Amino acid sequence: MLVVRLPERPNRYDLLALVITLVLLALFLEASREAASPFQPSPISLEPRYLPEYTLRTAFRMGVAFLFSTLFTLVYAPLAAKTRLEPFLISLLDILQSVPILGFLAATAGTLASLFPGRALGYELAAVFAVFTSQAWNMAFSFYQSLKTLPRELNEVAALFRLSPWQRFLRLELPFALPGLVWNGMMSMSGGWFFVVASEAIAVGKTQVELPGIGSYLATAIAQGNSRAVLLAALSMLVAILAYDQLLFRPLVAWSQRFKYEERAGTEPARSWVLDLLRRTHTLRGIAEAAFSWALEALFQLERKRPRRPTALPLWALTLPLLLLGGMGALALWHLLQPLGWQELAKVLLLGFFTFLRVMGVLLLAATLWVPAGILLGLRPRVAQRVEAILQLLAAFPVNLLYPLLALFLLRYHLSLEVFSAFLMALGNQWYILFNAVAGSMALPEDLKEAARSFGLRGLTLWRRLLLPGTFPHILTGLITASGGTWNAAIVAEVVQWGSLTLQATGLGSYIAYWTLEEGQGPHLLLGIAVMSLYVLVLNRLVWRRLYRLAEERFRF
Structure with a gap:
């Protein structure tokens, strides 16, 4: 029988928390009201007085996309890790990670708009889905x-206590994964800000839609060459990022440290004024604890009453329909691409190889620089907490704001975008590696660090025996997600525009960007997306998957 403790009398912290909650709720309702209103296309104004409204609309889309990304992660990752469909689900995740955001927009913008004719909701959902595709794969x-x-x-303890699947998930697996998931959630939110221009200024073939938001404001400012508007948009984005950091991510980082896997307490945990405020409330905390206890008890009661699980289907019964669907999709793709001919296919494969060289160079450079920096930062939690918001801002900063300056720099000194596009790709996706290195370093148990100090491990020996092996699974996750993100970034890095000035590098990214604007959903764009997916899938299967198995077998605690 569940016993619920009645909440205590409200105090001043309850009042302050209630005020903050009501303000956030009012902002949420205002943004959602605009999203559900009739669609009335109007040009984006660069007047500063419109920026607060644009910032609110963009922050709303980012929050909704992050919520869906979290739900997707909590469902998809356990299915991939604990069922016999693991090979298929991980391969599908590899493919989804490799499909560029412009490809998702091309496939969904028109379809979602037709589901809600005359309403803004269709385009709003397309923008949210585009942001979702830049967040979900990293978290998963x-x-x-x-x-x-x-x-x-921990697996042995769970088996000894005969934990049910739900108990195992809620009491063991989710708490263990929470610290790393929170840091990757911050990186995913930053990735969404990186692609906010493409998600709000929808330009796919004949579909040209600008949703009110910071992204479309930036796109308009860049197209008009208005540096003042670009600066104002960057400041507005900074305000939104700081708000998310203070109200969401910093409390999550501080709260998740209680689930760090170690046998003895480590350094002083991170602090958050929001979390401290919630802990000091009486009524709000009592209601939350009672609701959470009731939900858990109801879930466990439902699981106990569930009838005995039927005999599992054989593996072929699960994989055969998937193979049939895959075969039908491959056949349809072949019919669509056949008119282009083998010569076009060879050309796109060669363009993909040029982009592949840039991607691998970016990953090598970023790993060499940011893996040591991230590990050292994670070993100093207080410093990590102080620079957390700065890292989010740097990771979220749309580097296409720097493209005009780069274009002028390249023209002035007669430099080639063929080489410098790789640096633009690195600016946007090096943060996947840094954030995962920080998360892996902070997850190192304090008793292992103390043992290393006791044995006098220093210098290269310390890195070779503890720091690199202990953080290897997190670093690998960062490399995989950075790889997919870098392929995506190639689309905006291989084509640089400022006003009437356009520079273009030879590669698959510029090919996809060109045909996205030219035909929207034609065979050339489909071929570019298919080749990019093929490159990422082959790279993941031949390199990253094997390293994942190595991490699972040799570098787990």
Whole structure:
């Protein structure tokens, strides 16, 4: 029988928390009201007085996309890690990660708009889905990696206590994965800000829609060459990022440290004024604890009453329909691409190879620089907490704001975008590696650090024996997600525009960007997306998957 403790009398902290909650709720209702209103296309104004409204609309889309990304992660990653469909689901995740955001927009913008004719909701959903595709895959890979590297002794304890699947998930797997998931959630939110221009200024073939938001404001400012408007948009984005950091991510980072896997307490945990405020409330905290206890008890009661699980279907019964669907999709793709001919296919494969070289160079450079920096930062939690918001801002900063300056720099000194486009790709996606290195370093148990100090491990020996092996699963997750993100970034990095000035590099990214604006959903765009997916899938299967198995077998606690 569940016993619920009645909440205590409200105090001043309850009042302050209620005021903050009501303000956030009012902002949410205002943004959602605009999203559900009739669609009335109007040009984006660069007047500063419209920026607060645009910022609110963009922050709303980012929050909704992050919520859906979290739900997707909590469902998809356990299915991929603990069922017999793991090979198929991970391959599908590899493909989804490799499909560029412009490809998702091309496939969904028109369809979602037709579902809600005359309403803004269709285009709003297309923008949210585009942001979702820049967030979900990173979080899913992080959760999957944590589930696959769960410490063996924790698995043994769960089996000894005969935990049910729901109890095991809520009491063991989710808490163990939470610290790394929170840091990857911050990176995913930053990735969404990186692609906010493409998601709000929808330009796919004949579909040209600008949704009110910071992204479309930036696109308009760049197209008009208005540097003042670009600066104002960057400041507005900074305000939104700081608000998310203070109200969401910093409390989550501080709260998730209680689930760090170690046998003895480490350094002083991170602090958050929002979390401290919630802990000091009486009524609000009592209601939350009672609701959470009731939900858990209801879930466990439902699980106990569930009838005995029927005999599992054989593996062929699960994989055969998937193979049939895959075969039908491949056949349809062949019919669509056949008119282009083998010569066009060879050309696109060669363009993909040029982009592949840039991607691998970016990953090598970013890993060399940011893996040591991230590990050292994670070893100093107080410093990490102080620079957390700065890292989010740097990771979220749309580097296409720097493209005009780069274009002028390249023209002035007669430099080639063929080489410098790689640096633009690195600016946007090096943060996947840094954030995962920080998360892996902070997850190192304090007793292992103390043991290393006791044995006098220093310098290269310390890195070779503890720091690199202990953080290897997290670093690998960062490399995989950075790889997919870098392929995506190639689309905006290989084509640089400022007003009437346009520079273009030779590669698959510029090919996809060109045909996205030219035909929207034609065979050339489909071929570019298919080749990019093929490159990422082959790279993941031949390199990253094998390293994942190595991390699971040799580098788990």
